[in-house]
Amino acid sequence: MSGDERRLVIFGGPGSRAVTATYAGAGTRVLGYLNDTMPAGSDVHGLPVLGGFADWPGQPADVQFLAPLHKVKQMPARAALVERLGVPDDRWATLVDPRTAIAPDVHIGFSSHVGAFAHIQPGSRLGRHVGVRGSVFIGHDCNIGDHVFLGAQAFCGGYARIGEGAHIGPCASIRENIAVGRFAVIGMGAVVVVDVPEYTIVAGNPARPIGEIAPLAGTEQSEV
Amino acid sequence: MSGDERRLVIFGGPGSRAVTATYAGAGTRVLGYLNDTMPAGSDVHGLPVLGGFADWPGQPADVQFLAPLHKVKQMPARAALVERLGVPDDRWATLVDPRTAIAPDVHIGFSSHVGAFAHIQPGSRLGRHVGVRGSVFIGHDCNIGDHVFLGAQAFCGGYARIGEGAHIGPCASIRENIAVGRFAVIGMGAVVVVDVPEYTIVAGNPARPIGEIAPLAGTEQSEV
Amino acid sequence: MSGDERRLVIFGGPGSRAVTATYAGAGTRVLGYLNDTMPAGSDVHGLPVLGGFADWPGQPADVQFLAPLHKVKQMPARAALVERLGVPDDRWATLVDPRTAIAPDVHIGFSSHVGAFAHIQPGSRLGRHVGVRGSVFIGHDCNIGDHVFLGAQAFCGGYARIGEGAHIGPCASIRENIAVGRFAVIGMGAVVVVDVPEYTIVAGNPARPIGEIAPLAGTEQSEV
Numbered sequence A, B, C: 001m002s003g004d005e006r007r008l009v010i011f012g013g014p015g016s017r018a019v020t021a022t023y024a025g026a027g028t029r030v031l032g033y034l035n036d037t038m039p040a041g042s043d044v045h046g047l048p049v050l051g052g053f054a055d056w057p058g059q060p061a062d063v064q065f066l067a068p069l070h071k072v073k074q075m076p077a078r079a080a081l082v083e084r085l086g087v088p089d090d091r092w093a094t095l096v097d098p099r100t101a102i103a104p105d106v107h108i109g110f111s112s113h114v115g116a117f118a119h120i121q122p123g124s125r126l127g128r129h130v131g132v133r134g135s136v137f138i139g140h141d142c143n144i145g146d147h148v149f150l151g152a153q154a155f156c157g158g159y160a161r162i163g164e165g166a167h168i169g170p171c172a173s174i175r176e177n178i179a180v181g182r183f184a185v186i187g188m189g190a191v192v193v194v195d196v197p198e199y200t201i202v203a204g205n206p207a208r209p210i211g212e213i214a215p216l217a218g219t220e221q222s223e224v
Helices: A014-023 A053-058 A075-084 B014-023 B053-058 B075-084 C014-023 C053-058 C075-084
Strands: A006-011 A028-034 A047-051 A064-066 A200-203 A208-212 B006-011 B028-034 B047-051 B064-066 B200-203 B208-212 C006-011 C028-034 C047-051 C064-066 C200-203 C208-212
Touching: A006 A014, A006 A053, A028 A053, A047 A053, B006 B014, B006 B053, B028 B053, B047 B053, C006 C014, C006 C053, C028 C053, C047 C053
Parallel strands: A006 A028, A006 A064, A028 A047, B006 B028, B006 B064, B028 B047, C006 C028, C006 C064, C028 C047
Antiparallel strands: A200 A208, B200 B208, C200 C208
8 A cells, every 4th residue: 555565466366366375575465356257346365356357457557467377288378368468568567485596697577476485596587477386496597488387396407498388387397408398288297308399298207298288278268 | 491482392202303403493492302212311312301102291381292203104003192192282382484485374283393495375274293394385275184294395286185194205296186095105206196095005107006004004103 | 805705716617606696695705716618717697717727726815615516427527526626625615505494413514505495404414515406305314425416406315325426316306214326326306215326327206227327427527
């Protein structure tokens, strides 16, 4: 409410509250959610739904937004959805937990979030709308594309390149110098030692292809 | 010794000191151990054995207790042992390392401990006598039963349900929405993507059954 | 520059800056690098190359050194190289991130480094020139030999013994009581449940031998 407090509105709902409740530190207050499947006024664990996605222009001018809408196997549609919202660049918040080890020269794009006890080593660049969950380790000189999701405890070795909208499951590990293609899905706990083509699902130790992502995957809008 | 200091006595011995030495923060002092296999007066790395398990009523009234007696494949007997001690609910301590990321609405039952750099996301509930070791990640809306043990770096996805006395090995990962049955054992590094029946041992990536736990497993009382 | 500030010079180069940039805390300043493949005066992300390895005696007497020269499959030669430098014991620095959970009785040898959010439990001993990266978990009563490298998020259970120069990949887990032989290599994400002989490479879940390290591996000096 005061001029020093950052005010956030989140595109999402119950599933997104994990991000906001644990990552938003002192000086940041979440006002509520924008959600297309729950009516305005609905309660999301103590915070209100303020309207639908299209209602963001009705928020006060000082409010910033976050869209942690990552969903496994639906990222092509989710990324397109976020891009279509039309929120100006300077209205997106970037949420970085203060309990992180991030080298000074790391670049983090807007609307990204980084959870507690995560590491990002020198020379790495993260795009826009990237989700980095708790205890993730990103090695030096990595390139993490827009809309990428890294689940809790995931690991990327040095010089790894993760393509736009790829979904790295929790506890997965990506060897140094590996390239993961756009919208690829790395299963929970997968150990990735060779490059992963775009739209490919891999799992196991070592990780092997087990399926593909349709280019329009996730076009149905589901609860988030 | 002062009125502001919490004083603890631990059911256990050498193996338990890892918990007390690293989790007990400022304002908490461990007086010693109760142990049925080492005589009173024995030294456990600088702290004394104060008596056997049955001697807890002899401790001063302000002393609180912790029973980190989890042992893989012996949890049916260990859980029964802890329940038989007869310690009143309000004499159990709960030990949470201050260097943790725990959402405000999380419930943690008494006599549980949570190690450094652990995460517990919104909406999750932990039972009594639960051991959560360092860097564990518990997702949102999980239900963790009494006497569960989660080894270091273990991961539980959102809405996971872990039954009473289950033992989740270090570095194991449990996919969201998965149910792990009572007294099941998840091997170190196992990647669990389907429900695990009670008393079942699983291991591997993906995890597969490799054995069973006898319902009376661990009835011999071994050093802890 | 002031008497209270610790000044470091690093044997290494671009790959080593991840260590220095993220582990060196307040009160420590890195002056630059000693490197045998880049000419003096070269820029390493804002810090200068000050000379070759043999030039260390030319540094001011208050300067301390660190040699994070660990490289997978080249550790026999790398360990020998570090030992040959002839730096006196009291000129080596030990670099421990303040955001760690290390039991009071842990011993860490000189020229070792420990990254953020790492755990070392009671009774464990680390040798000289050991690299412990971010979020590593070392259980109680472990014995970690000289020149060992533990990649990010690696796990060692209680009483594990890791031989000289062994390389434990990121996200690998070593079961309690396991012995890993000298110069063995544990692959990223490997789950080690049986002892590993010296000079042996293992990978997978469970880990199995996939190759060997030559006793003179890494004798060519490559960029670090």
